Amino acid sequence: MKGKMLRATKLGVCGDPILGAEGWPVHVTSKGFVSVEYAAEVDDGEEIDQKDANGDSLVYEPARRRIKLYNVTVTAGRVDPELYTLFTGMPVVLDEDGNATGLRITSKVNLDSAVALELWSGTALKKCAAGAVQRPRFGYFLLPQIIDGQIGDFTIENGAASFTLTGKAIENPGWGTGPYDVYLRSTGVEALESPMGDFDLLHLDWTQLPPPAPTCGLTPRPPDGTVAADATDATDMTAEYTATYVPVGPPPPPYTVDWGDGAQTIGPAEAEKVSHEYATPGTYLITVTDTTTGASRFKSFVAPAV
Incomplete structure (x- = not known):
């Protein structure tokens, strides 16, 4: 699956999307990434296996596994200061005209900044109803909250430079159905059909609504x-x-x-x-x-x- 587009939306302390000027969500829409890796961190649970004095099973309860969170790594091929500062909470550097030109990395622990990350991918699914307007399908992946965003190691050398953004994706009922339409159904464009719940870590589905267009800096x-x-x-x-x-x-x-x-x-x-x-x-x-x-x-x- 080829990655088409990603959108990172700034979240408040309660996990709700932050609204900026004119009530528009503060976000970045970019196609300047190389890959996005989702790695589940699993709690294997604790097995209870108690035997009696004769060595026979007295109590047995198998360990139950659960996914605690996803460790997310975004490898970016373009330097996008606004994306990096949304992800990490680090201050952006502005030029004399107020344009973002860089980022300042500090030693401060980032406890307040979080983002929601949406990604669209290509898909080979092509099931079109007879007589309908023909449209491609896209994979749609939503992580409703990523915390502890950091910029990884990087190397300056004679070659293509890339930067990595890492974070921990956790549940976020504050996202609800989100501030955007992400589906094109027979009744028109719509948001998520059901809100993200207390234990929902990742939403993945296909959609016929195309990804949003990339813009420079904050959308x-x-x-x-x-x-x-x-x-x-x-x-x-x-x-x-x-x-x-x-x-x-x-x-x-x-x-x-x-x-x-x-x-x-x-x-x-x-x-x-x-x-x-x-x-x-x-x-x-x-x-x-x-x-x-x-x-x-x-x-x-x-x-x-x-």
């Missing part, structure tokens, strides 16, 4: 809006996008609405609308993309609308 809030059936179309085959948030920039608004059938429209101004009529029924993935930063958000429309 900015993408343009946003609502999608509904155009009330003027009696066939319910026309989707109407109403902008609720537009990134700051010179006019026209610097974003696009990809309707999922090959058509694309320049995004409207805030509170304005654009519409698109579909030729055939189906569940369509709509991608709203900031053309300046690359940040994107997925929407969906079921044609005909019901």
Whole structure:
């Protein structure tokens, strides 16, 4: 399985996603990694085997194993200061323009910083229903909380440099269903169907929703809006996008609405609308993309609308 994308989201002390400017989760979306290793740390339990004075079995209880946590190692091929500081809690170094250019590693014990780590991989599964919009499937892996993030050893030499990030993945009910949509179902884009529980360490599944697009540094809030059936179309085959948030920039608004059938429209101004009529029924993935930063958000429309 080839790794496609990872997303690291900053968590608070209770394991809840930290929200930054405009209520957008503080996170990094990157494809600059070489590998992610998940190594289970197992508690083998304790066997009780008590014999009587004659040597016969008196009490026997077999040891019961359980996974305590996952030791996670991310090998990164690109230096991404924001990803490293989210993972480790180490302070980022800024240049005179406020851009992240490096990281300062300290001896302080990191007790407050934690991240959730999502990863998308490629998969060979291709089971498409007849007549449906054909889409690839992706593997989806979620670790709801990684603590004790550290940067591993590295070597400067005549060769490709890589850095390792290590941490301990533990349970985190504070993640709930998460702040993002990660599935594309027949009813549209959705978050996790059930929240991460008190003992859930790892969620792995496949999804037809593509991974988010990579961005430089912290992922900015993408343009946003609502999608509904155009009330003027009696066939319910026309989707109407109403902008609720537009990134700051010179006019026209610097974003696009990809309707999922090959058509694309320049995004409207805030509170304005654009519409698109579909030729055939189906569940369509709509991608709203900031053309300046690359940040994107997925929407969906079921044609005909019901």
